Amino acid sequence: MALQWGIIAPGGIVEEVSPFVFYDGGVNAIRAVASRNLDKAKAFAEKFSTHGPVKAYGSYEELIADPDVQAVYLATPTIPRKILVEKCAAAGKHVLAEKPLCPTANEVEEMIQKIKGKGLQFLDATHFVHHPRTHAITQVLRDQSLLGHVTDVTSSFIANLPETPTQIRFMVDQEPLGALGDLGWYNLKLTFLAFDNLQPESVVALTTPASPTNPAIMSMTVVLKFPDLHVPNSKPIPRTARFVCGFNGSSLVQSVVVQGTKAAVEWSDFVHPWSYVARRKNTRVLDTKTYPLEYKICKRAGHVNAQVVTVENADAAGVDYLFRRFKRAVDEGGSAPDITSMLQADVLVHRTIDACIESRELGGVPVDFKGKSGARM
Amino acid sequence: MALQWGIIAPGGIVEEVSPFVFYDGGVNAIRAVASRNLDKAKAFAEKFSTHGPVKAYGSYEELIADPDVQAVYLATPTIPRKILVEKCAAAGKHVLAEKPLCPTANEVEEMIQKIKGKGLQFLDATHFVHHPRTHAITQVLRDQSLLGHVTDVTSSFIANLPETPTQIRFMVDQEPLGALGDLGWYNLKLTFLAFDNLQPESVVALTTPASPTNPAIMSMTVVLKFPDLHVPNSKPIPRTARFVCGFNGSSLVQSVVVQGTKAAVEWSDFVHPWSYVARRKNTRVLDTKTYPLEYKICKRAGHVNAQVVTVENADAAGVDYLFRRFKRAVDEGGSAPDITSMLQADVLVHRTIDACIESRELGGVPVDFKGKSGARM
Known part of the structure; x- marks a missing residue:
């Protein structure tokens, strides 16, 4: 079954990525989208509802609380990222996060430990x-x-x-x-x-x-x-x-x-x-x-x-390829060596x-x- | 008539350059070569005497004193360059010098002023x-x-x-x-x-x-x-x-x-x-x-x-092209704008x-x- 995605902060990157990732909804499917501007969320939801209904939220927290969302694609600017990843972790959502991950490496390490500690998948969106x-x-x-x-x-x-x-x-x-x-x-x-x-x-x-x-x-x-x-x-x-x-x-x-x-x-x-x-x-x-x-x-x-x-x-x-790899990681669970290596690289980068x-x-x-x-x- | 060259310090660069520059002796001709090792000078002279006799000297000063030499191609390492350019200037020889010109920019400026002040041509050998x-x-x-x-x-x-x-x-x-x-x-x-x-x-x-x-x-x-x-x-x-x-x-x-x-x-x-x-x-x-x-x-x-x-x-x-440009500069005399610009660049580089x-x-x-x-x- 397709991984059910919630998208936080649809903007330029999300518009560019979505047609490639969600083109048939077979592997990765959009289930919900959240923007602080509800009209923007609604417009995006309508645009990408070809393969099933997409819920539109006017707050990020509502999307994170949605039990139908399995994984969150977090496309906000850098500053709010850590808090949102931690909220996703608390709600049991896997997270694919845009880069750079946080302003400092210490924040990155803390953030990764929090979400990995819950047994959830986490990956940076470097394609x-x-x-x-x-x-x-x-x-x-x-x-x-x-x-x-x-x-x-x-x-x-x-x-x-x-x-x-x-x-x-x-x-x-x-x-x-x-x-x-x-x-x-x-x-x-x-x-x-x-x-x-x-x-x-x-x-x-x-x-x-x-x-x-x-x-x-x-x-x-x-x-x-x-x-x-x-x-x-x-x-x-x-x-x-x-x-x-x-x-x-x-x-x-x-x-x-x-x-x-x-x-x-x-x-x-x-x-x-x-x-x-x-x-x-x-x-x-x-x-x-x-x-x-x-x-x-x-x-x-x-x-x-x-x-x-x-x-x-x-x-x-x-x-x-990025989203497909993420889907496989969710299906398989645990820590795959390639993803572990990528997260080590993320910390080195930061x-x-x-x-x-x-x-x-x-x-x-x-x-x-x-x-x-x-x-x- | 071909420009009559004396080559100081034949080595790897000179061996590489000479077949391209002196291939027919029509524009640029080797007249003399000087190495501190006279045998090396003789071997080089013999190798490049196809289009006329090449004199071999065991000291740089002898070559600089040779009245048949119009221009000197100075291929020594950097350290002795300034003294040799000034000796060439005193003897009325045009000089094409390998790079870098001197260890410091002040030495370069002084050296260029000395030889240009005599109305002689000077150029770095950047091809x-x-x-x-x-x-x-x-x-x-x-x-x-x-x-x-x-x-x-x-x-x-x-x-x-x-x-x-x-x-x-x-x-x-x-x-x-x-x-x-x-x-x-x-x-x-x-x-x-x-x-x-x-x-x-x-x-x-x-x-x-x-x-x-x-x-x-x-x-x-x-x-x-x-x-x-x-x-x-x-x-x-x-x-x-x-x-x-x-x-x-x-x-x-x-x-x-x-x-x-x-x-x-x-x-x-x-x-x-x-x-x-x-x-x-x-x-x-x-x-x-x-x-x-x-x-x-x-x-x-x-x-x-x-x-x-x-x-x-x-x-x-x-x-x-470098040697042909130099020959034309010698024939025409004076300070050509392109060469002036190249020497300005040399000082900036240094x-x-x-x-x-x-x-x-x-x-x-x-x-x-x-x-x-x-x-x-």
Whole structure:
């Protein structure tokens, strides 16, 4: 039977996600929707009632109390997230939560412990790590005969999201982590995927604020230093990562290079497959060539191999895989190793975000992983 | 008549460059070569004497004193460069000098003033800025109807140059600037080309040293903050750049994304055309597809246009264009605007390198463009 979802805070993301996730109601079905604006909830409920009635609520608490709702997709801004997850936990609801999870890592850990402690499923709504493309590239990253050991990750995630009066991404009282939490989140999830949840030693974050009057993080460049790699018959091998995330691009950039000790891998669409981007509504993409998963394996002086790996539904939306994975977790119960690893990554991401915010408070100096100044890089 | 060259310090770079530059002796001809090891000079002279006799000297000063030598190609390590340029100037020789020019910007300015003050030609041996591909991409970068104003440059220049007992790049007493001077030089030349020699406000440099016992710069991540752009009817627009340079890649990476206010441009071979890399001897490149100049113009959500621009001899070596440009400068005399601009960029590059070294000395904190701590980023 389909998992019965309640959606809290329908907005841009929910509008984008829902047609991919709830298209037939067979695996995941919308049962209820809650907005503080009841009219908005009603309009959304009507729009997505093709496969069965959708209840509309004018308060989040009413939806959480609905006994027909099994799982909550929590799409609010960051600030109210922790309280709402804890209310869901108390009501016995599984939760899929948008990212960033909370302003600080301590809040994230406390929140995850509360809901996991009730035997409920909890997952962040990062879609790309669930996409079969990402599973395919992860196999490449883990292939020591091909890549050796990962030593460096460089990634960019830049979008065109200008500041407007209604753009919540620039409101520090609702989204205090700005571009770091919204976009840098993906860079960090990718980095920890490549480094298999290795904990960094030190962190530097260099910030461009939205404007002289708005300190919201518009873009940020982050450099991470990891512990050296020790392999037999070799000097210690430094391990590093760096990324840029920003709302201030004129176009989408989502490229990555992972260096290993034997080869490097690069691809240019680590978050959204270009082929998915190309068929989304209202994009201005004219180049609709399909790129199932095109990556380059490089050795020594140049590109040895440009590989195109075809995976099933390579241009599908990652959110569909995310919700299906969540449904399976609910069906199976317990703690699956892949989800446990993702939640460990979430905590690492948030500890790194804490350190970035501390580095930023100090004017862009290196800090250790606990956020203490005095680190050198 | 061909320009008569004397080559000082034949080594790896000279061996690589010479077949492209002196292939017929018609425009640029080798007249003499000097090495502190006379046997090495003799072997080189014999190898390149196809188009006329090449004199071999066992001291640099003898070559500089040779009245038949019109121009000197100075391929020594960085440390002796300034003294040798000044000796060339005193002897009335034009000089093409390998990069980085000197350890500090003050030395560079003094050196350039000395030789230009004699009415002689002087140029750094950065080849890619002379390549017709780079001229074509520069037209794109300057096209305000297409790109708007440049706001951000992200570039990577990573090579596979491991530390060995004879690898001079890791010897701080001869190449004190390590990967920053050797590879970051290209990132910086590109950045100042895109920003039309705009002076940065502040700089951060994060360093990975060669090993616990060798402080040589193996790789460095640099972030630059430029003055905001002011355009009518808009908030101030931040301008930034960042790059990574490193000897510690398993393969060559030389990619760049330039964001403008209207669109972004990305290409993946800003230093050496992939097609040139592919046909160089001893590379392990299996993919020999020709990429004359493939760049992507991106707007909003994705790649609007992948453009392949065909320029004459697109896969030619940049050094050939460099030496031809130098020959023309000698023939024409005076100060050509393009060369003046390149030398201004050289000083900016070296001032930025000074600031990077200062940031590094301080453990990786932001410094202002004069290298003073207390800058915030």
